[in-house]
Amino acid sequence: MATVICTWREDFDNADVNALHAEGFGHPPLGIDWWAQVRRHSLGWVCARRDGGALVGFVNVAWDGGVHAFVLDTVVAGAARREGVGAELVAAAVRGAREAGCEWLHVDFDPHLRDFYLGACGFTPTDAGLIAL
Numbered sequence: 741m742a743t744v745i746c747t748w749r750e751d752f753d754n755a756d757v758n759a760l761h762a763e764g765f766g767h768p769p770l771g772i773d774w775w776a777q778v779r780r781h782s783l784g785w786v787c788a789r790r791d792g793g794a795l796v797g798f799v800n801v802a803w804d805g806g807v808h809a810f811v812l813d814t815v816v817a818g819a820a821r822r823e824g825v826g827a828e829l830v831a832a833a834v835r836g837a838r839e840a841g842c843e844w845l846h847v848d849f850d851p852h853l854r855d856f857y858l859g860a861c862g863f864t865p866t867d868a869g870l871i872a873l
Contacts, residue, residue: 743791744825746832750787756795764815783809783840786832788816788825796820799829801836807843809833827860834862 757774778785781802788797796817803809811833816825837845848868849857857863 744788744796744820744823744828745791746786746788746797746825746828748786748832748836749784752785752787752795752798757798760795760798760815760817761813763818783842784833784836786829786836788820788829790820797825797829799833801833801845803837803840803842807841809837809840809842809845811845811847824860826856830857830861 752775754772754774755769758769758772761772762769778800782800783803784801786797786799786801787795790796794817797815797820799814800812801809802812811830814826814829816829834845845863847857847861847863848870858865
């Protein structure tokens with residue numbers, strides 16, 4: 741098994757993130773300008789690469805400009821799943837947010853991801869609210 745390295749705020753190619761996001765979330769590639777989006781709105785992001793090459797994971801860390809950061813768009817390539825890549829992506833996001841002075845890291849997730857976020861990643865359950873817009 742090849743080594744996977746997770747890097748905070750690494751340069752990436754939009755096409756790679758779009759392809760990974762499409763695979764992970766089951767939709768066609770959308771052509772999003774991820775680079776502009778994360779540079780404008782995010783505290784940071786984490787890229788996971790297999791042996792420094794192919795992008796096999798990505799997570800965006802948005803923030804409020806203060807002490808709250810938010811995990812968004814955690815995705816791992818199908819061929820790299822069940823290897824701990826997702827948990828390492830989130831761990832790198834935790835480190836990056838902590839080093840930036842954030843006090844809280846939030847995540848919303850679908851019910852089938854509960855064990856991953858609460859178990860493998862160490863989040864604790866909390867009450868939250870949501871309005872569908």
